[in-house]
Amino acid sequence: MGKNILVIGAGIVGCSAALWLQRDGHQVTIVDKKGPGEGASFGNASVIATESCIPVATPGVLWDVPKYLSDPLGPLAIRWSYLPKLAPWLWRFVRSSGEATVEQISIALRSLMVEALAAHKELAKAAGCSDIIQDTGWLGIFESEAKFQSYQWDLELQKRRGVKFDILKAEEIKQFEPSLQPIYKHAVYYPENSYVLDNYRLVRTLAEDVTRNGGRVVQDEIQDFEIGTDGPKAAIGKNGRYPFDAVVVTAGAWSRLLSAKLGETVPLETERGYHVTLPHARKPRMPLYSGDHSFAVTPLDIGLRFAGTVELGGLELPPNPGRNEVLLKHGRRMFAELDERDRSDWMGFRPSMPDSKPVIDRGRRHKNAFFAFGHGHIGLTLGPITGKLIADLVNDRKPEIDLKPFAVDRF
Template sequence: MSAGAERILVIGAGIVGIATAAQLAERGHDVTVLDRTGIAEETSKGNAAALAFSDIMPLASPKILLRAPKWLIDPLGPLSIHPSYLPRLAPWLWQFWKASQPGRLEASIRTQTALMRLAESEMMALVDRAGISSMVRHDGSLELYESEAEFRATTKGWDARAKAGIGFEHVRGARLAELQPGLAPRFVAGTFVPGWKTVSEPQQFAKAIWRHAEASGAKFEQAEVARLVRSENGPAARLADGTTRQADRIVVCAGAWSTRLLAPVTKLTIPLETERGYNTTLPAGAFDVKRQLIFGNHGFVVTPLDTGLRVGGAVELGGLDLPPNYARSKAMLDKAAAFLPGLTTQGGTEWMGFRPSLPDTLPVIGALPEDRAILLAFGNGHLGLTQSAAMGRLVADLVSGSKPAIDIAACRPDRF
């Protein structure tokens, strides 16, 4: 190892762990990634492929609080809470309500805006270094509205984006049809965001970033981490087979499973929940979708990929242990067929994944209070792919002892 380099374990081979490993390895550290399955084999395998750098509005907001009761009436709607899980979810919902209050909301928007700016610059730089610019599409996104009232309800959010310097175009009529031919006539307006990007296929993209990390010296070990251990010799990961992996530092990027690993080494309570998301990936040619389509009022998107057409989204709050309810993916597919007349709905592959969600929509970035050698980098919700390179940059800054690229005080692990 070079002078100043450290032995670092990164726990989790999702896109955040992969991007973090890449940035640490580029700086000369001895990096090993541990994961129970493989590279991008879980949540990062089936995401919606968006590099949503303009998505600065927190989920915790007055708008969502107003919509939530209506959504919850429909068990297959954009938001669902399993009744048996509600008692466990109550503390998270309380924190969500607090995060939606005006002062907290404005602070979250400021931090999210800074994080997204860093995310875009770091991701595009990482893509260039990895030589995979052809895997990033610059087609923009199109958010769609079924009524004037629905469109007007979004104006505050677009005003906040305009204030942040994000470009967009409200469209109707011929311009709307030009951006996406074949839409059902129920859509009266849309908003085109030209700076929105997608990747050609999320798992393939993640594996390409990993190849770059590997070329920079990072290593992978397939192993299930049972828990973390603190000792005088530094932090360690105790594996399910009873063996231990020692390191100078450990970076926890295990997504929705992160707090389970942390429980033995901290008294800190981090209200991490999982947004269980569903999708169906249809075969190529199911419909000629020009760019990612966002049906915000219905909580799902349609994304063209190299491997087909992905229809997915929605939020089901039910923890890690309940079995999947694929009726939710079927409900989104039925809506997509109504919104895109002629959509071929046969031959799809269903999937469910766990998005690691914190009540204020901001991730956790920082050291464990009890042990500064254990760094936390998780909780990006549905923005893991988007923010992954920024997470890696910020972790690398913390490891080097340099000032983080942006102010991450609002993302500190003990903020709740």
Template structure:
């Protein structure tokens, strides 16, 4: 009897990896997921939980270059670069600034819209109606500003929303007081984005993907992949800390740690670690019906089943530097400014690694000159939004099926 063909291996058990694994499994493939951490390790655990289907604004925008001196000068600002890491980050930052030129921003926005618009549909496909109703809240998102007039960046964001046909509703200070009792009078205006939403638990929603995958016959190996070795006859061998595995195809979905596995294969990708922080408040005495994105302070607030999560800020410092707990203290100060009567007793801190590309678009697709090696990495701030649609697209590419959206904007080859 001939040996069974090797399975498709997905490296990474976060939201992107498990979404891809489920779509592949439901197409009839045997799938093995490998990750040293139980789901959801890494950024899939500690993110803000926002599902931003109607968000098509990249992180890099015009005018970033003049802001670099302030990033270096303020270690606790919304975006900071540790001076010791700056030389290593500089090539990525220069690509990031280049992606902020307006013609490129328009292209990126179009691609973000195409990928994100089906986020809730894909979550419902993966979870099923019952789990979806339990875990997902498609109730909109409110953006707020402390300025009374529209800022330059807000004008650009409005232009991008209008270009994409994304609906929004301006909110007055009185509207905001009614929606969010106790909100600071410093907040002068807001915007309702009705097409966005959130999950009540990033941890539990990814654990649910994992459980559905296992119940359908999938395998998750708690191992650390050390090296990927191409086979002359096709396919790959994977050397792990405790085993040796063979694969017909590999999906690289290991987040910020993907680089160390790709470089020995001669695959260079501009993937940087945007370190994000959150503070969890178990008894905040603040009741929210939607998430809040504080545009003036560059942080977000999400009501979750175990309390209020305050998340945000970006620190460019690599994978090895220890967390800077002062950034968590800054988030505490931010939420006290937004809601002066908030209760912060019993707060808990967290820091994780966003895998980010310079253009805010993930890398999805097969790697040139490495047949069978597919990337599903680089979602940055939008993993909970782009993860399920990315999993659908990568599964379609692997199965050589017609794709739900044009894959070219996300191709890893755009960075060659």
């Protein structure tokens, strides 16, 4: 018989989990403190980045950090007042950057990636929005010879994981993507990547599908749990009490406290990211990735979006508008013309584990508690497959993917 399941968080991960759980006949309620898709899922670069099997911490990261931090236009910033709180996470981050560890992480991430697009398409089709996913591939572009040379390490690793790509020379880049300035010396085309025309619309459409299937989507902030002799049995929100047979924590960057209340200690942090969206700008025909400055440019339905950068600064400090400017400064160099009228700026919280792998697991303390968060830079990509795996765990089915690398207690 179907269970009564509470999903906490209506981002791409929570909405996906809810839909897969409904397919198994469960009665699902999603509770979100805001609306569906208003967390990190609101403003990401919208790329289904299936090539992305390399963690953020790679060999040599310790030496790269000072270089990035000293460059005001660089891809990384730290809010120094937050450093004492960040230190334990940073320590684990650096410890995850060894060559052998990175190899293992890439194998684990790739095992999710190869199933990611199919899971997206299945949910989008059921929700009636198949055309929101575009199979264009994506193009990494390099102005700096040195950056391209250091990217060879990434390409080798991707090759070992079976990622397909083609290398383009300067003259080919011009033909391939005429909207770009002729300043790029190298490019890497990933033919198997896709993107979502509007990532926020996708999550809202999936949430509507949850409701259409008989589920509930409720606005409330979960603050605690009622734990009986058999384990947790209800969540306590600001506005109500939500009884459940099983609970799934998909609260993105806010999952650490909720997990602790359910008996699991996780080193979850946030890598804050920024975007600028230009509704009137001319768009390239596929998403681009600046290999020089580590950000994405995506031709969304609602405009051209520049998204990326990492700011380590926790969940409370206000955004730094300077980080939006950094993106746009680089963007102006990419394109001959850039219509900046009516731009919108945003900052959001990537939920990040030190080893760049999500948590996808059942609780150790309580068997009716499940955890799916920490997807960092690749949560849009991995949301639907994560939801499918959570449904396997809830139903005591053996998942097709080995979930040991994503254990909640691995640190």
